[in-house]
Amino acid sequence: MTDAVINLDLPGPVVSRHQHGHFAEHLGRCIYDGIFVGPDSPIPNDNGIRLDVVEALKEIGIPNLRWPGGCFADDYHWKDGIGEDRPTVVNSLWGDVVEDNSFGTHEFMRLIELLGTEPYICGNVGSGTVQEMSQWVEYLTRGDDSPMARLRRENGRDEPWSVKFWGVGNESWGCGGNMRPEHYADLARQYGTYCRDHGDNTLYRIACGPNVDDYAWTQTLMATVGDLGCGCRPTDHFQGLSLHHYTFGRSWEQKGSATEFSDDEYWYAMANAFRMDELISRHAAIMDVYDPTRRIGLVVDEWGTWWEPEPGSNPGFLVQRQTLRDALVASVTLDIFHNHADRVFMANLAQTVNVLQAVLVTDGEKLTRTPTWHVFKLNQGHGDGELLPVAWRGDRAVRAVAHDGPRPDTQLPLLHASATRRDGRMLLSVTNLALEATTATFDLRGGTATVAGGQLLTASDLRDEEVTVTGFDGASIAGGVLSVALPATSYAVIELDLA
Incomplete structure (x- = not known):
């Protein structure tokens, strides 16, 4: 008897290429020294963006890139990162270091152009305002003589960009504001209302979803979908719902070493990775009650391995090495996403360079492709295929x-x-x-x-x-x-x- 059956002639849902997405946060050496070295660096660059990183990411066909966070997003005020005179701020979340804002909106969008990919911008709900996020959308995507379009032109960009994917805050249940689900549900509707489509740029708004198995959060947020009595379509306020889940060792408190682990610790980690299947199934079942036609996509915009930081490194920089175990976590997780193609629209590995389960590691002029990079390389052909x-x-x-x-x-x-x-x-x-x-x-x-x-x-x-x-x-x-x-x-x- 065979292990499994595959019916070659049955129709199935399309596996979105966006399931193979990535995530770059202002955290440790992901942006600075990883993606951005500055225009005066001897390392080949385009206005400060490392060209070897760009080429290595293009090799795996990166379909989208999430930025600027993560937890950093709800501390980030986008006007600090435009123009010539940029203030410095403290990145108290990750390493308590000074952020000089030299990599901001225009630099990120240049990276997107070099990669030939789609941007996914996460807005500030935790410490920002509705007006601030609304103006960021206008700044990036509006083409006429509006106030934010004029400001963009003053900073050297005439034509608007196309930016479809917008996160309405990040981990609002935790670092993004420690909110109750009822409060955040109202904010998701409010921000979704004022983050508007400009011209032919149609937004895909991604509401902050649950932390791992917080099914009550999903229930509360999805209950806001429906007839709102205002002539709005059911999904006008958000089109996606996020989910975060990381793989570690015995427990969150005992994550374990990235490189020195027993066979038993290997099994703990793989069971934790496989839990992604259960989480998607159970959250999707709740979503189905309120959205039976599955118009709202599940967006797993943070996933990957999270081990104890490398000894001797800044613990806030989340530096870790990789082994074959990380590659197997990636292969199993991507299979799970593919097999839930009817609900999982996007996913983003944490993180792109030098942080957690990075696909690339830099050390001065040296660039290393990690075991996880190879898994993404092999998986390219699944994107936009029929399951x-x-x-x-x-x-x-x-x-x-x-x-x-x-x-x-x-x-x-x-x-x-x-x-x-x-x-x-x-x-x-x-x-x-x-x-x-x-x-x-x-x-x-x-x-x-x-x-x-x-x-x-x-x-x-x-x-x-x-x-x-x-x-x-x-x-x-x-x-x-x-x-x-x-x-x-x-x-x-x-x-x-x-x-």
Whole structure:
């Protein structure tokens, strides 16, 4: 009996390319020294933006970039970051360092142009005003002779930009204001009203959603969707709802080392990563009650691994190294997003450079592509493909992982997969979490397929900080069954031609 069934001929939802998004905050060395080195740096740059970082991000087809935070967003006043005379402020949230605002709105939008991607700007609800955020939208997107458009032209930009994605605050339940859900729900409606569409720039407003499993927050916010008695469409105030969930070791208080961990700690981390599936399912079920046609997208705009800071580093800079374990967290999480394509519209890995589960690390002129970068590189082909659900059979191999406290044991599947179809070709991603080799088998129904190629990501040990990506010849089809021979703790991507 095969492990799973894939129906090649059934229609499915489109896997949004925005699920593969990224996040850059004014935190540690993400912006300064990471993305921005200043125009006088000997490192090749475009008005201060590192060109090697730009090229490495273009290689993985980055679809969107969230900025300026994170927690920093609700301390950020955008007018501090425009013009010639920019004030300094204290970044008390991350390392208690002085922020000189040399990387602001125009620099970010230049980065967006260099990357050929879409901006996602998170506005200040916690310490800002409705007027402030409304004017930022106008400054960026309005083309006539309005006050903010004139100010933009004074600062050297004639034509407006296109900025679709706007976050209405960040973690308003915590660092973004310590708000109650009822209070924030009203603010989401208020800010959504005054953050207006200008010209042909149509906003996609992303309301601050829950912290992990705060289902009451989702319930309260979604209850505001509906007939508001004002002729407004149900989703006029926000079109997306965010969700944050990080992967760590035994507990939030015992995150564990990034590089020195036991096999048991590996299983704790992978169970924590797999919890993303439960969180999306349960929050989506609440959303379905108020939004049955799924017009509002779930936006997982912060996710990734969070280990103890690297010894000797500023603990507020969230510096951590990576191993094969981080790559497997990324492969499993992206599969989960793909498999929830009917609700998950966007996701953003934390963070792009030098912070948490970064895809890139810089050290002076040196640039390193992390294990996670390679996972995103291999996943590119899933973006905007049609989901082909992988139906696992009941005897799927699992491992029981015990948790501290009231949470029940996690039945962690040892095989994870997602499949998409586009332009007559199927892309199948398969992760083997087991500490031993295995063969995954898939019953392909409703069509015929031939193996066109594949790639394999693995390392000799879970704790290796370098992974290898090689051509993969371990996939074969016989009698309509696709067999994938996987080494221990590995990730494979297989391309199949469909007929």
